[in-house]
Amino acid sequence: KAGVTQTPRYLIKTRGQQVTLSCSPISGHRSVSWYQQTPGQGLQFLFEYFSETQRNKGNFPGRFSGRQFSNSRSEMNVSTLELGDSALYLCASSRQGSNIQYFGAGTRLSVL
Amino acid sequence: DQQVKQNSPSLSVQEGRISILNCDYTNSMFDYFLWYKKYPAEGPTFLISISSIKDKYEDGRFTVFLNKSAKHLSLHIVPSQPGDSAVYFCAAANSGGSNYKLTFGKGTLLTVNP
DSSP states (O other), X not given: OOOOEEEOSEEEEOTTOOEEXXXXXXTTOOEEEEEEXXXXXXXEEEXXXXXXXXXXXXXXXXXXXXXXXXXXXXXXXXXXXXGGGOEEEEEEEEOTTOOOOEEOOOEEEEEO | OOSEEOOOSEEEEETTSOEEEEEEEOOTTOOXXXXXXXXXXXXXXXXXXXXTTOSEEEETTEEEEEETXXXXXXXXXXXXXXXXXXXXXXXXXXXXXXXXOOEEOOOEEEEEEO
16 A cells, blocks of 8 residues: 655745645545644644545644645645745645554755 | 653664653643654654553554653663664644644654664
């Protein structure tokens, strides 16, 4: 069974631009969560989607948004990029009713 | 407000000895706890988990202990191997709530020396 796939693996953007990251969950997993990992803050929860609905959102500004498609694939978007948005963005999927989340390898975003 | 804390940023042990990684939490609503291992340039990998109805769960070389009264859990690795060298994250969830998220500690870098 294929794992969680995130694309692209690396991105370099400049301040003010926007970016879209993609995540394909494990087959059969309908919940997709996004996390931001930075050296000082660890993994911070961004949002979670289930059946195309956002069920929970972390404490991030509105520049961070996401969506989920009918095939459970998910995208997250960051608009008006800031230097502080440089981080590893991780996507995780889980089965309905399970607390165990399985992570992709992440997208490393660098904002210059 | 950091609800899950891993107070040791790093830990170094000799191969074959026991590694003990600690984690404390403050939110009484957490009732499910997980440990993840992360190598550089990879995503976190699920290692082991425990429900609050148990105080110990063992899986091979890995054992997780949960002390609910102290709001403390620990991961024991016996015997430690060089391939165990990685960052270990503790995470917690409220399985009965509607949060649908994991709250992570900041991680402990484990180095197992040959």
